[in-house]
Amino acid sequence: MVDPLSTVSAVVSLELVFDEASDAAVRREWDALRAADLPSQARHTGESNRPHITLLVRPELADADLSVLAAGLPLRLTLGAPLLFGAGRSRVIARSVIPSVELLDLHARVHALADPGEDAIHTRPGAWTAHVTLARRVPLERIGEALAVLAETGETELAVTATGVRRWDSATRTVSDPVGRGTLETC
Numbered sequence: 001m002v003d004p005l006s007t008v009s010a011v012v013s014l015e016l017v018f019d020e021a022s023d024a025a026v027r028r029e030w031d032a033l034r035a036a037d038l039p040s041q042a043r044h045t046g047e048s049n050r051p052h053i054t055l056l057v058r059p060e061l062a063d064a065d066l067s068v069l070a071a072g073l074p075l076r077l078t079l080g081a082p083l084l085f086g087a088g089r090s091r092v093i094a095r096s097v098i099p100s101v102e103l104l105d106l107h108a109r110v111h112a113l114a115d116p117g118e119d120a121i122h123t124r125p126g127a128w129t130a131h132v133t134l135a136r137r138v139p140l141e142r143i144g145e146a147l148a149v150l151a152e153t154g155e156t157e158l159a160v161t162a163t164g165v166r167r168w169d170s171a172t173r174t175v176s177d178p179v180g181r182g183t184l185e186t187c
Contacts, residue, residue: 010059010169010170010171011057011058011059011120011170012057012058012059012060012061012167012168012169012170012171013054013055013056013057013058013123013167013168013170014054014055014056014061014066014110014114014165014166014167014168014178015052015053015054015055015165015166015167015168016052016053016055016075016106016162016164016165017050017051017052017162017163017164017165017166018051018052018160018161018162018163019074019160019161019162019163021161022051022158022159022160022161022162023050023051025155025158025160026051026079026095026132026134026158026160027042027051028153029095029134029150029153029155030042030051030134030135032149032150032152032153033134033135033146033149033150036145036146036149038135038138038142038145038146038149039135039136039137039138039139039142039146040134040135041133041134041135041136046173048168048173048175051132052132052166053077053097053130053131053132053162054123055106055107055110055111055123055165056110056111056114056119056120056123057119057120057122057123058114058117058118058119058120059117059118060117061114061115061117061167062114062115063178064113064114064115064178065113065178066110066113066165066178066179067178067179068109068113069106069109069110069113069165069179070179072102072105072106072109073162073163073164073165073179074161074162074163075102075103075106075161075162076159076160076161077097077098077100077103077159077160077161077162078097078098078157078158078159078160079095079096079097079098079132079157079158079159079160080095080096080097080098080156080157081095081096081156082094082095082096082134082147082150083095083096083129083131084143085129085131089139089140090136090137090138090139090140091138091140091143092133092135092136092137092138093133093134093135093138093143093146093147093150094131094132094133094134095131095132095134095158096129096130096131097130097131097132098157099130103130107125107128107130108125110165111124111125134150164177164179165177165178165179166178
């Protein structure tokens with residue numbers, strides 16, 4: 001099945017973001033990849049770039065009152081083993097997020113609260129693989145090297161805490177806080 005959003009350049013997403021300690025732990029993995037001269041999210045210097053878990057992606061998303069999601073935050077999560085996504089000559093390397101009832105419930109509530117729309121296939125309930133991206137466009141011949149660097153960080157599982165939901169609009173390059181928790185400062 002072809003993702004209807006695969007040809008759309010501007011999207012809006014809703015993303016879980018982390019507390020300072022969790023954010024720093026993921027950034028250490030980004031930095032380890034960069035130090036090994038490998039692709040890494042650390043190389044993306046955009047002001048809004050930060051570790052996150054994407055909950056929903058659409059070409060457009062009406063403003064919705066998501067304040068009821070605050071009751072489910074903070075949310076303690078565990079990042080697990082690396083995942084590989086993609087096809088062709090490169091891959092995305094991400095940390096898996098071990099599903100919990102609370103995480104899956106939050107994901108379902110986000111989709112229920114958003115007006116009906118055309119979700120990216122990979123964010124739809126029932127088809128979603130929760131993850132935190134570590135590196136994009138990793139050449140196939142360097143996958144083993146990148147995984148070895150991540151293994152050397154010594155963290156097979158990483159306890160993290162999600163503290164907010166942010167809305168990212170790629171067309172306007174803006175970040176907002178639809179939940180109203182005030183924890184979305186960019187790094």
